[in-house]
Amino acid sequence: MTSLGTLEDLPQSYRDKLTELNLVPLWPNMRAVLPHKVPSRKTQTLNWHFNDLRPLLIEAGDLTPMEKAERRVLVLANPGHGLTNMQATPSIYMGLQLILPGETAPNHRHTPNAVRIIIEGEGATTIVDGEPCVMERGDLILTPSGKWHEHQHEGDGPIIWLDILDLPLIYQLEGSWAIEGKAQNQTLKRDKSFAEYSAAGVVPELGFQRENTDSPMLRYPWAKTRDCLVEMAKHYPNSPLRIAYVNPENGASLFPSIGFGAMMLRPNETLSLPKRTTACVFHIVEGQGALSVDTNNVIQWTEKDTLSAPGYTEIILWNESSTEPAFIITADEAPLHRYLGIF
Template identity: 70%
Template sequence: MTQLGTLEELPQSYRDALTERNLVPLWPAMRSVLPYKVPTRDTSVTKWDYQSLRPLLMQAGELTPIEKAERRVLILANPGHGLENIQATPSIYLGMQLILPGETAPNHRHTPSAVRVIVEGEGAFTTVDGEPCKMERGDLILTPAGKWHEHTHEGDGPIVWLDVLDLPLIYRLNGSWAIEGELQNSDKVRDKSYSDYSAAGVVPNINLTRGSDNTPQLRYPWSKTRACLVEMAADHSDGLLSISYVNPETGRSIFPSIGFGAIMLRPGETQTLPKRTTPVIFHVLEGEGSMAVEGHPSTDGTPQGFVEKDTLSAPGYTHITLTNLSSSEPLFLMTADESPLHEYLGIF
């Protein structure tokens, strides 16, 4: 590999002349922007421990009323990207959001697309363009780009969910903005999305075509997804058990920018995932296990344990091995990644 010239080798007068004219020489930075064989991977192996995160989130509920927060969220920032950049991966934002009984996170809409994964609590619902979506543990609630949405809690105790947005992507495209609105009125008892699509929305990870328009389904109940994985396990004694959340009308990804899925590991099982270009987020829905990542400077490949409600990140171009540490109970994980975007760009 040829050793390219450095910036320091250029005369200072020449460098000053370039700077005055908003010019930058490419060759000193060539290896950093176009490295050989493996790209720069800022996403580091990270675990957000819910047991230690939760008290800080509850304290936020004491310190900041919803009127002063609009959205009471602690951002899960990946240190590889810098905490100030609010990135879990290059284009995915994660946050743990808290709403207390009797509170409403006010109605607004914005250009980034969002999914809410319910972590704990009951008695809350999200209204999306007039459709009330019940929020139960493990459910995916969608608020696609441009749709009005508000969150209301009528139950007892706190409710917490994991926000997953394509905010870093939209922000860096200078396309991120929001509009506030009046509270929504709805006479619907339940979300139309559930009644229309309750028997659809998840398919095995086989021959999927991604990158479609957003799905019309707004709520993906965990009970349906879990039952699908359990039924798959009954038919297959080995092999990776995984599904993708898809648009029920097209079979494509629910968002063009982020792909969502779920994985089940049988009791005591270990599975190495297919090596892929995209980083991946894991959220533990049920069970306990470990994750080992090989092929990245942020880890030496030592397995990292996790339990229910923890959230983890792993970079792309690595070997990811998941193990179910229970000998009697299955392990269930929700996944989020950039595969629809990678496929659209032709780099997947």
């Protein structure tokens, strides 16, 4: 590899002239932004253990009332990107959100796309443009860019979910903003997307990408997804059990920026994922096991944990139970990489 000139090779007077005109020489930084063969990666392999985080989230409920928070969230920040940047991967934000009984997270809308994965609790509803979406464990609930949404909790005990947004991407594009709105008092009498699309929304993960519009299905019930994976296991005893969440009307990913999927690991099963360009996050719905990245970075996981792993790596997952399957929801930047032609 050719050794390029450094900034120190240039006379100070020349460097001062460049600075005055807001100029920077490329060649001293060429290898940093265009490394050979494999990109530089800031995403670290990490597990946010739910049992460690839950007490702090509950304490936040005591320390900060809803009217002082708007959204009571602890951000899952990957230290490789800097904690203040609120990134789990280059373009994915994640946070654990808490609502207590009787509370409402007020109505607003914003430019980033968002998905909620329900972790704990019952009796809460997300209202999206007037459509009530019941929040049950493992469900995916969509609040696409620009849609009004609020969260109401009329049950007992706290409800906790995982927020996944393309906020870092939209923020870096200088397009991130929100608008507050009035409470959505007039709502539909049913969960429309569940009633009309309750048997749709998941397909085998084929790696295709079609033209994307907002999915008409806002709630993807975990019970349906789990049943699909269990049924697949009966017919494909030797194949990986993975599905993709898609728009039921056109087969496109839920968002053009983030793709979502789910997988099932049979008892004692080890699964080596295809090596891919995109970083990935894993939310454990059921089970316990381990994840390794490039064979030398092994971390344990159990249900309700959330993990991250960088792209361009060999990722292996295994289920440590000899009797029970494990179920995992995934999120990655594959739709964005495909659109950009770098997948």
